[in-house]
Structure formats: structure tokens, C-alpha cells
Amino acid sequence: MSIFSKTCEYAMRAVFFIAHKTTNNNRVGLKEIAQGIDSPEHFLGKILQDLSRKGIILSAKGPTGGFYMDGRTLKQPLSAVVEAIDGDNIFVGCGLGLTYCSESNPCPIHHDFKRIRTDIIKMLKKTTIEEFNEDLVLGNFTLKK
Template sequence: MISKSCKYAIRATVFIASKAKENVKVGVKEIAKEIEAPEAFTGKILQTLNKNKIVTSLKGPYGGFFSDEEQLDLPILEVVKAIDGLGVFTDCVFGLHQCSDDHPCPMHFEYVKTRSQMYNSFKNTNIRSLADSLSEGFAFLKNPE
């Protein structure tokens, strides 16, 4: 399963990317508010995303976080990889170290299909497409008030 940190990271990445067309840099405070996450926690997540070149950070009075063209074309899988690693797509749902077709856990055969579909969705969906659906009002990052 994807961690809460990873969910926030995906939301933050998409929000930052949604501002790319306007050439706007956004600060941690604004990002945290938009993704409904604690500010300090958001800051740590953004450091990891910046370190992994998923978003870019610029310091100073005109600074903030932004996405460049190459980053917009990254698959969402890169965010998962940076925050949780790819184990979410390979590890046993029961936490067994030796789970396989030959030695399956009770959920093995069903979960293998699900995680494979999930992996393909994350691999084939880029940041730009999610940011566009957000910018165009077809999708949302916040719960309705």
C-alpha cells in the first residue's frame, strides 16, 4: 500500500505542476494548505522530491517550488519510487519474505493482479496529465468543504 507521505507527495507534485503554465513558483505554506497536510511534513516531502529531481526548488525572494518541462513528463511512478520505493509493487501484502507463486500467502494471487495494474497505471500516467486535469477543473486535490 502507498504511504500517507507518498499520497501527500503525489498531491504536492501535481499541485506544483499545475502552476507550470503560469510560470508560478509556490511556497511550502501554500502547498501544505492546498494538499491539506502539515507544513513541516510537507517541507520534508518537498526536500525529498527536490533531491530526486521531481520538482525544483529556488531560494530567495522570488523562490519557491516549480516544475520544468522534463519534470512534467515524468511518470507518477517516480514520485512513488522517491518516497516509498518500488516495494509497494513487489512486496507481499501480508509482509512475508518468501511469498511467491510456489509459496503464496492467502492473498497472493489476487494481489499480484491488483499491484500489477496499479504499477502500470503509475508508470503510464505522467505528472503533466494529472496537473492538466487539475488546472482544467476536472479533478481536485482537496476534500469538498
């Protein structure tokens, strides 16, 4: 089970993979990214185009082209990826998906979910892509199932 959509999961894994592979000013192609994160190539291509349009990752066309990240894009919080793909519902939505849920009219899981959501928001907004990348470089994390 995941709190993120499948699209967002692939987006986050792809961003981490790109960050990891482009630390030495390299660029990485769609095929390598898809293989590196066990993602369908065609589906991932659409995700990467969207992330590139939104400035989360960078891309270059041509024989030496591909996807990459620079100092600016690496400094973005992971929340930028989540918001670019899934919007801000994880930050404000009801855990049961109800539209009427609020502090004055809570759903059955409102208060517990609010505490969990606060921790998730803190992690997503305060941790940069670069910080996650440091652990990838050290081999502390994996991107394949």
C-alpha cells in the first residue's frame, strides 16, 4: 500500500535515479531510467516530460541529451515532486477522501490521520532531493523492488 499514486511513485524514483546518475554532470536516457527503477518506458516518458516542463528535472535533446539535475533542482524539497504529480491533496485532504471533513466536522480517522500527515508533510517539505541522493550514493537506499 502506498500513500502516493503509482505515477507519483515512479516520478519520485525517477528523480532519485536521475539525481544519482547525474552527480558528475552526466545525462541519463529514458531507457536507462526505466530499467533502473523497473518502470514501463512509455509511461515513464510522459512522467519525465511533465517533470521537465514543471522544472523539477532538466532535459536536453540531441545525441548527448537526456535528463539531468543541477544544483538548483537538487535543492528542491521532495514535496515539489509530489505536488507536481499528485497535487496538494496529501497536504490538505481527508484520509478517507471525504469533502466535508474538517476540524469542526471530523471523519472517524481525522485526528490520527492529521498527526501522520503532519509528519509526512514535514519529511516531504524539509528534505531536499539532494539529501536523499547522498544516501543513494552511499548505497544506503535502493530504487528497485
